[in-house]
Amino acid sequence: MKIQKEIIAFEKETSFKLFSPSLKNCFFWHYHPEIELVYVEALNGIRHVGRDISGFTESDLLLIGSNVPHLNFDYGIQTECRQMVVQMRENFLQDIILPVPEFENIKNLLERSYLGLSFSGETKKIVVEKLHMIKDKSPFNSLMGLIEILHILAESNEVKELNKEDTRIKWFLNDKIRMGTIYDYIHENYDKKTNVNEIAKVVSLSTPAFCRYFKKQTNMTFTDFVNNYRINQAKIFLLKDYSVTEVCFQVGFESLSYFNKLFKHHTGETPSEFKKKHLRNTEVRN
Numbered sequence: 272m273k274i275q276k277e278i279i280a281f282e283k284e285t286s287f288k289l290f291s292p293s294l295k296n297c298f299f300w301h302y303h304p305e306i307e308l309v310y311v312e313a314l315n316g317i318r319h320v321g322r323d324i325s326g327f328t329e330s331d332l333l334l335i336g337s338n339v340p341h342l343n344f345d346y347g348i349q350t351e352c353r354q355m356v357v358q359m360r361e362n363f364l365q366d367i368i369l370p371v372p373e374f375e376n377i378k379n380l381l382e383r384s385y386l387g388l389s390f391s392g393e394t395k396k397i398v399v400e401k402l403h404m405i406k407d408k409s410p411f412n413s414l415m416g417l418i419e420i421l422h423i424l425a426e427s428n429e430v431k432e433l434n435k436e437d438t439r440i441k442w443f444l445n446d447k448i449r450m451g452t453i454y455d456y457i458h459e460n461y462d463k464k465t466n467v468n469e470i471a472k473v474v475s476l477s478t479p480a481f482c483r484y485f486k487k488q489t490n491m492t493f494t495d496f497v498n499n500y501r502i503n504q505a506k507i508f509l510l511k512d513y514s515v516t517e518v519c520f521q522v523g524f525e526s527l528s529y530f531n532k533l534f535k536h537h538t539g540e541t542p543s544e545f546k547k548k549h550l551r552n553t554e555v556r557n
Contacts, residue, residue, distance in 0.1 A: 274340055274440075274450070277303040279358055285410055286367060287359045287417060289402070292343070293352075298451040299343040302440045306364065306384055307335045308357040308420075310399055311344040314549075315506040316352070318344060320387035321438025322490050326503040326537075328549060332395040333433075334424060336385035337361070338440040347458060350507065355402050357417065377418070380425035387433035394427040449474065450488070457500050462523045465497050502537045505530075509546040518542065 277299075281288055300319075312330040319342035320335055335341055345352045364381045368374045380388075390398065398420050405416035424430075456470045470493070471481035485493050501522040508518040516527060519542075524530040534542045 275299070275301045276440075277301045279303055279305050281358075281360060286363055286414060287357055289355065289357050289406060289413070291354050292345075292356055293354070294343040294345055297343065298346055298454055300340065300450050301343075302338050302340045303358075304337050304361045305358045306337055306381055307359070308424075309333045309335065309344060310355045310395075310402060311352065312354070313345070313348050313352040314350045314510045315503060316344055316348050317342070317346065317500070317503055318389075318433075321434040322436075322488070323387060323433035324489055324491065324496065324499065325433070326499070326506065327389075328506060330395070330399075332390040332398060334380070334384045334388040334390070336381070336383075336387070336439070339385055339387060339438060340440060341387070346454075350510075355399075355406075357402070359417075374418075376425040377421045380421060383432075385437060385439055386435070387438075388424075389431045389433055390424060390427060390429055391431070392429040394423060394429040398423055453485075457497055461497060461501050461504060462521060464523070465493075467493050498533060499537065502534055505534065505542065506538075506545065506549075509542055510550055512546075512550065515542040515546070 279288075310330065310332050311327070313327075315326065315328050316331070317324070317326055318331060318333065320333065321339050321341070331344070333344075345354065364378070368378050368381060401416060401420050401423075405413045405420075408416060452474055453470060456473060457465065460466075467481065468478050471478045474481065476484060482493060485491075485496070489496060491499070501524065505518050505522045508521055509515070513521065515531075519527050519530040522530075524533075531541055534540075534545070538545055540548065
């Protein structure tokens with residue numbers, strides 16, 4: 272499954288679209304020239320934007336620039352998932368934002384979005400509320416609402432750059448290996464010992480060549496990537512109220528102490544602390 276260019280259709284005389292996609296169990300590694308604002312709400316999930324591969328818990332709000340490859344955010348999620356996606360026409364920045372001096376901060380935001388921007392805290396809360404508000408408004412009022420949202424994002428300091436360098440599609444065009452195959456292999460084998468020699472053979476590379484390729488694509492070793500995936504799966508099981516010991520072995524770790532150490536390294540919390548904190552938050556929301 273090679274990277275795909277998504278062709279986005281817009282309604283006539285509209286400059287953007289707001290919708291709620293659902294691609295569960297589908298690996299859609301893609302790009303498009305349109306800038307995209309994504310809000311996803313789930314117990315836990317994986318975000319893969321450019322070279323960045325990381326997890327989110329409860330929800331995430333992302334601004335993804337033109338032609339930045341990314342994976343659908345509901346990939347592999349086994350629990351309830353809700354999304355709102357705003358896609359802006361390819362000429363949105365040039366024709367709507369650039370000609371207006373008062374939109375300078377929004378211009379800078381959209382130009383910086385090629386890094387992949389994740390927003391948190393009060394910014395995320397306010398923007399999500401406003402996204403819900405503009406859903407059913409007239410096209411004109413919806414556009415004014417989107418401009419306000421972009422202004423809020425542009426003024427926010429509750430933002431994280433997911434990539435440190437340009438990862439737009441030109442960087443990926445020479446990639447002949449199928450990332451979908453690698454994801455599928457890890458998803459099917461994360462609960463047991465994964466074998467780098469085996470996956471290298473599957474994608475027709477020698478083991479050293481595969482290791483070089485994988486590090487170049489993700490900035491991670493294959494082992495680190497598998498462990499990262501296991502930790503994300505562990506979060507799901509913890510939020511389903513499995514015990515820490517059950518989860519440890521269920522996601523392929525053979526040592527409880529190593530699992531606890533690695534989990535804290537990835538999340539800043541022990542599995543027990545994570546479970547207590549986020550399971551309580553989930554119960555409160557319900």
